[in-house]
Amino acid sequence: xxxxxHRETINVSTSERFDVIDVTGQIEHIVEAxxxxxxxxxxxxxxxxxxxxxxxxxxxxxxxxxxxxxxxTKPGYKWMHNRIDNNAHAHLGQSTYGHSVTVPVEGGRxxxxxxxxxxxxxxxxxxxxxxxVTVLGVD
Ligand code: ZN
Numbered sequence: 001x002x003x004x005x006h007r008e009t010i011n012v013s014t015s016e017r018f019d020v021i022d023v024t025g026q027i028e029h030i031v032e033a034x035x036x037x038x039x040x041x042x043x044x045x046x047x048x049x050x051x052x053x054x055x056x057x058x059x060x061x062x063x064x065x066x067x068x069x070x071x072x073t074k075p076g077y078k079w080m081h082n083r084i085d086n087n088a089h090a091h092l093g094q095s096t097y098g099h100s101v102t103v104p105v106e107g108g109r110x111x112x113x114x115x116x117x118x119x120x121x122x123x124x125x126x127x128x129x130x131x132x133v134t135v136l137g138v139d
Contacts, residue, residue, distance in 0.1 A: 002138070003136065004139065005134065007133065012120050012128070012129045012131060013126070013129075014122035014125035014126050020120070022119055023131060024112070027041065027043055031109070031110060038139075039104075041133070041134070043134075050127075051096070052131065053065075053118075056116070056117065058115075066123075069121075073088060079092075090123035094123065
């Protein structure tokens with residue numbers, strides 16, 4: 001048995017302070033390019049104010065993902081980090097949704113459920129965000 005690792009970084013431009021971008025297609029292309037048929041996909045954001053998560057890309061739910069963070073971090077409470085750069089909500093949202101996702105790969109395809117999509121959640125944009133995509137496979 002041999003292991004193979006394929007890694008690429010993608011850049012995603014966000015257009016607003018809060019934004020949700022479906023990156024599933026770009027990640028699927030990297031899995032295809034890796035030519036790895038059985039293994040694990042890992043997608044990682046090296047940021048503290050943007051997150052990556054898996055959920056349904058239904059337009060209402062995409063808005064809910066943002067509203068949820070806004071509600072959790074309502075102004076009024078004295079968020080200590082706001083003394084520095086006024087984006088405590090984005091850091092707390094990042095810790096809520098997380099910095100990486102892992103998906104099994106089988107037959108060269110992501111084993112996502114019917115409604116699952118990989119979503120980048122921007123909370124302090126607009127910016128260009130990196131996603132480091134690693135496909136680790138066994139032959
Ligand atoms: Zn900050």
